[in-house]
Amino acid sequence: IAKSPADSTPRRPVLSVSARKLKDNAADWHNLMMKWERLNDNGFTAANKIVNMKISEQFQDNKLEIACDNSATESEKPTPKYNEELDNCCAELLQTLKHMTKIQLKMEKLTSTTKAICDLETFHHGAGKRTAPFFHTWPTPYFFEVSLKLSEMYKKELQLKQTIVQDIAHSADQDLMMVYLSSWLYQPYIENSSKLLLEAMLLETGHRQC
Numbered sequence: 001i002a003k004s005p006a007d008s009t010p011r012r013p014v015l016s017v018s019a020r021k022l023k024d025n026a027a028d029w030h031n032l033m034m035k036w037e038r039l040n041d042n043g044f045t046a047a048n049k050i051v052n053m054k055i056s057e058q059f060q061d062n063k064l065e066i067a068c069d070n071s072a073t074e075s076e077k078p079t080p081k082y083n084e085e086l087d088n089c090c091a092e093l094l095q096t097l098k099h100m101t102k103i104q105l106k107m108e109k110l111t112s113t114t115k116a117i118c119d120l121e122t123f124h125h126g127a128g129k130r131t132a133p134f135f136h137t138w139p140t141p142y143f144f145e146v147s148l149k150l151s152e153m154y155k156k157e158l159q160l161k162q163t164i165v166q167d168i169a170h171s172a173d174q175d176l177m178m179v180y181l182s183s184w185l186y187q188p189y190i191e192n193s194s195k196l197l198l199e200a201m202l203l204e205t206g207h208r209q210c
Contacts, residue, residue, distance in 0.1 A: 018117045018120060018134065018140075019134035021113065021117060022117060022135075022140075023205040023206065023207070025114060025143070025147070026201045026202055026204075026205040027202075027207060029107070029110060029150065029198055029201065030198060030202060030207070032106055032107055032110075033194070033198060035099075035103055036100060036103050036154070039096050039099050039100050040100075040184070040187065042092075043096040043097070043161070043184060044185045046089045046090075046092040046093040046096065047168055047180065047181055047184050048181060049089045050089045050093065051168065051177045051178070051180075051181055053083065053085065053086045053089070054169070054171070054177060055177070057083070057086075058172070093165055093168075094165060097161055097162065097165050100158060101158060103154075104154050104158045107147075107151045107154050107155075108155070111144070111147040111148055111150075114143050114147045117140060118141050118143075118144050121140050135204050135206065137204070138204045143201070146197050146200075146201055149193075149194075150197060153190045153194055157187050157188075157189040157190050160183060160188070161184065164180045167180065168180045168181075
């Protein structure tokens, strides 16, 4: 018996496309997080140079002030010289931040895409109805939940890095500069669970083997 066009167009192909997209998204998450870590290392190197130069400048300035205090009037004291190397490091740190901003925006886009897949599944099956997992055990909304958690971590971390980039070259407080350095390196808003969430997502989608 010949099947009607409606019978020959089951919902399964739509779900297969969604499953493939979720698998691609998991790979994208992995790539973006690896790129972020490389940029974080680069940014720390630049920030560390900035702090070392600032501390060195302060040491030299203090020596100069002591030498000049009793022998020069205010107008005779040397003006701070332009430090090209410091300027280059600041530009490098700013460029690193721009790349990290692009990565965080891509993470938000991945999260939006995952939400759209959830909405599509709800549209096809109705709200509140449980459907078989695409892969092993994760229901589709959990992919969105994980993406949202990761995206929010990186969003908060980016905001912190923006503050560090704005202030680190202008601060005269050595303790504060060291706090900025430590914060950049250890990324307090990116929790240890981020790596576990990523690995679990890669395992669920078949990118990792048990």
